[in-house]
Amino acid sequence: DAEITQSPRHKITETGRQVTLACHQTWNHNNMFWYRQDLGHGLRLIHYSYGVQDTNKGEVSDGYSVSRSNTEDLPLTLESAASSQTSVYFCASSEYRATEAFFGQGTRLTVV
Amino acid sequence: GIQVEQSPPDLILQEGANSTLRCNFSDSVNNLQWFHQNPWGQLINLFYIPSGTKQNGRLSATTVATERYSLLYISSSQTTDSGVYFCAVPEMNRDDKIIFGKGTRLHILP
Numbered sequence: 001d002a003e004i005t006q007s008p009r010h011k012i013t014e015t016g017r018q019v020t021l022a023c024h025q026t027w028n029h030n031n032m033f034w035y036r037q038d039l040g041h042g043l044r045l046i047h048y049s050y051g052v053q054d055t056n057k058g059e060v061s062d063g064y065s066v067s068r069s070n071t072e073d074l075p076l077t078l079e080s081a082a083s084s085q086t087s088v089y090f091c092a093s094s095e096y097r098a099t100e101a102f103f104g105q106g107t108r109l110t111v112v
Numbered sequence: 113g114i115q116v117e118q119s120p121p122d123l124i125l126q127e128g129a130n131s132t133l134r135c136n137f138s139d140s141v142n143n144l145q146w147f148h149q150n151p152w153g154q155l156i157n158l159f160y161i162p163s164g165t166k167q168n169g170r171l172s173a174t175t176v177a178t179e180r181y182s183l184l185y186i187s188s189s190q191t192t193d194s195g196v197y198f199c200a201v202p203e204m205n206r207d208d209k210i211i212f213g214k215g216t217r218l219h220i221l222p
Binding site: 033035041042043045048058088090092094100101102103105106108 | 143145147153154155157160198200209210211212213214215
């Protein structure tokens, strides 16, 4: 069965370190998204991609970057982790122009 | 951008009760999804419902796109229904970018 997987599921890192969260989907979807979920804010869009070599900023993109070198993967990089980036991160994918989205299991990131 | 409002924000019910969750959106959309986030944090797809009514077991959903709302019905609630229910819609003119409401937290008491 097609799926979308995130790794790691949990991570603790120190302030100032670079961190990369992985997202891999086997749906062959064109669109991929990264969200963060925080109490009181719901899910907020960080970055998204409509296809290989395409990346776009979401509403909370500062301090994050993504790259899309193939259809299956959209890694999320925190250039210099900050305590404000402690959150649960979700990756999602959807078929081009048909926005039923499917989510990964989430990554809980703690920046100390 | 499009605004998505869900109500009520919190709901506590006894097992066996029925409930209706509402999602209002500020602009025309051509699709809408309902998700359940269980107590372990997983986001589970419930319905992909641009318009009309769909049913899946004890759950059903209705979207009236012309009036900009959707309803999620849960009948004969079970404790496993507890969690947060989100609706999500695509942003206007950008069908692939999905905007979430803040969710309804449902707590079913045994």
